[in-house]
Amino acid sequence: MIGLTVLGSTGSIGISTLDVVARHPDRYRIVALTANRDVDGLYRQCLQFRPDYAVMAHRDAALSLEQRLKEAGSSINVLAGVEGLEHVASISDAHYVMAAIVGAAGLLPTLAAARAGKRVLLANKEALVVAGELFMQAVEQGGAEILPIDSEHNAVFQCMPADFSHGLDQVGVSRILLTASGGPFRTLSLDQLQDVTPDQACAHPNWDMGRKISVDSATMMNKGLEVIEACWLFHTTPDRIKVVLHPQSVIHSMVAYTDGSVLAQLGNPDMRTPIAHALAWPERIESGVAPLDLFDVARLDFEPPSLERFACLRLAYEAIEAGGTSPAILNAANEMAVDAFLSGKLRFTDIPGVIGSVLDTLPGEHGADLDTLLAIDESARRRAEQLIRNRV
Ligand code: NAD
Ligand code: MG
Numbered sequence: 001m002i003g004l005t006v007l008g009s010t011g012s013i014g015i016s017t018l019d020v021v022a023r024h025p026d027r028y029r030i031v032a033l034t035a036n037r038d039v040d041g042l043y044r045q046c047l048q049f050r051p052d053y054a055v056m057a058h059r060d061a062a063l064s065l066e067q068r069l070k071e072a073g074s075s076i077n078v079l080a081g082v083e084g085l086e087h088v089a090s091i092s093d094a095h096y097v098m099a100a101i102v103g104a105a106g107l108l109p110t111l112a113a114a115r116a117g118k119r120v121l122l123a124n125k126e127a128l129v130v131a132g133e134l135f136m137q138a139v140e141q142g143g144a145e146i147l148p149i150d151s152e153h154n155a156v157f158q159c160m161p162a163d164f165s166h167g168l169d170q171v172g173v174s175r176i177l178l179t180a181s182g183g184p185f186r187t188l189s190l191d192q193l194q195d196v197t198p199d200q201a202c203a204h205p206n207w208d209m210g211r212k213i214s215v216d217s218a219t220m221m222n223k224g225l226e227v228i229e230a231c232w233l234f235h236t237t238p239d240r241i242k243v244v245l246h247p248q249s250v251i252h253s254m255v256a257y258t259d260g261s262v263l264a265q266l267g268n269p270d271m272r273t274p275i276a277h278a279l280a281w282p283e284r285i286e287s288g289v290a291p292l293d294l295f296d297v298a299r300l301d302f303e304p305p306s307l308e309r310f311a312c313l314r315l316a317y318e319a320i321e322a323g324g325t326s327p328a329i330l331n332a333a334n335e336m337a338v339d340a341f342l343s344g345k346l347r348f349t350d351i352p353g354v355i356g357s358v359l360d361t362l363p364g365e366h367g368a369d370l371d372t373l374l375a376i377d378e379s380a381r382r383r384a385e386q387l388i389r390n391r392v
Pocket of ligand 1: 007008009010011012013014034035036037038057099100101102103105123124125126149150151207208209210211212213271
């Protein structure tokens with residue numbers, strides 16, 4: 001039996017992961033489930049999957065979960081805080097760790113899993129954006145194995161030759177073609193974008209996801225973060241990555257080879273496919289996803305993204321270019337701006353303005369260690385908070 005810790009089990013990726021796991025009870029055993037403060041959600045999952053540990057990031061939520069589990073006669077160990085998350089991410093019983101916490105909050109537990117040499121099923125792209133270099137060092141030193149969950153990166157991984165870590169030139173890969181749906185506002189006029197609401201932004205045409213990544217998809221910051229993620233995962237540079245708008249979300253990404261071949265991975269837009277792929281790799285297991293019906297899809301469209309419409313994508317490219325801590329600043333400012341938009345404190349169209357101003361006022365540094373990165377993340381959040389307050 002393979003022991004699995006699911007970090008962020010009550011979220012969209014966490015729930016899809018448990019759906020796949022439930023189809024293979026003879027193959028996977030849940031060692032730990034974790035959530036931020038959703039006591040009801042984690043309580044229900046604990047009763048169904050009977051993990052050894054349950055962790056709540058918030059201490060008062062942990063106390064209330066512990067109380068409810070005790071009343072239900074359960075002996076599950078309840079832990080709290082980042083230390084609890086790091087513990088279940090590195091514990092020896094957990095062979096695999098699904099990293100599905102949203103945002104930079106996932107960095108420390110995901111790093112703990114990498115240092116402990118786990119198979120890390122990486123959904124938490126922000127961890128790589130904030131600390132890509134340190135993260136990849138931890139993977140190397142810990143002997144961890146990274147299987148990408150992000151659908152594009154999982155598709156690229158499936159289309160890459162096995163020895164891609166030697167460098168793309170060595171294996172005859174010329175380009176990575178990262179597909180993007182363009183989100184729900186791809187065809188709205190720039191004027192119409194002014195008044196879009198959080199619920200409209202979260203109503204993605206093809207994917208059902210958590211609210212933060214849904215807004216990121218609408219601004220296309222998500223694709224910017226994914227370009228950074230792809231650079232680290234596939235040992236390459238942004239000039240080798242081409243973003244292709246593909247509104248149907250059927251081709252999840254492609255790899256172009258020097259001989260003119262282009263390999264693509266297709267499937268219905270359902271995260272259980274990349275999750276099942278990463279759980280079983282190199283084997284294949286049932287995921288619950290319906291087979292792709294190409295007659296139903298009928299057509300596949302492609303177009304280049306506009307950097308005027310999607311200013312967040314442009315900012316992400318600038319942050320990659322600046323390097324060092326700039327992607328961490330970009331990420332922190334984006335998390336704050338998205339949060340403010342979701343709680344009605346910022347217009348959708350003001351999101352890139354806030355991020356751009358934070359990037360302009362905080363100088364990026366090179367060679368930062370983890371403590372410096374965390375401090376920079378914090379200052380970028382405080383700066384974004386001020387800017388958001390001034391805009392209201
Ligand atoms: P979500 O908001 O649905 O779930 C997030 C999970 O993280 C929840 O379990 C929540 O309790 C937990 N969490 C939130 N804040 C936390 C904190 N401060 N400390 C500890 N735990 C915390 O998000 P999601 O859509 O499942 O996305 C998770 C990650 O996967 C993100 O990094 C996202 O970019 C990535 N991802 C998601 C999808 C998707 O289809 N949802 C696709 C590709 C990549
Ligand atoms: Mg993606």
